[in-house]
Amino acid sequence: MxxxxxxxxxxxxxxxxxxxxxxxxxxxxxxxxDGAWEFISATQxxxxxxxLIVALAQIIDRDAAILELADLQQGEAAYRSDITGVWQRRKI
Structure with a gap:
């Protein structure tokens, strides 16, 4: 993992x-x-x-699938269509 x-x-x-x-x-x-991480929903x-500012641990506790993105490089983003979707990566 x-x-x-x-x-x-x-x-x-x-x-x-x-x-x-x-x-x-x-x-x-x-x-x-700046290497900051941002985790958002689909709300436009x-x-x-x-x-809000929270600890990374709170995000992982909410959705363990976030661990799949631990190697996301600075300047990259990932998205999925829904909670069961596969993460798609791209440069920002």
Missing amino acids: KSFKEDLNVAVFTTRFVIREGEPILYVFHHEE AVCDSDY
């Missing part, structure tokens, strides 16, 4: 839709400029106030 090189306590970005409303994580971004209308 893959594991992240980052510590499980590292802060990552997500949204209230994922954490509070239980929407599935369908998009993952590993930002090139996301504004700054919707974002």
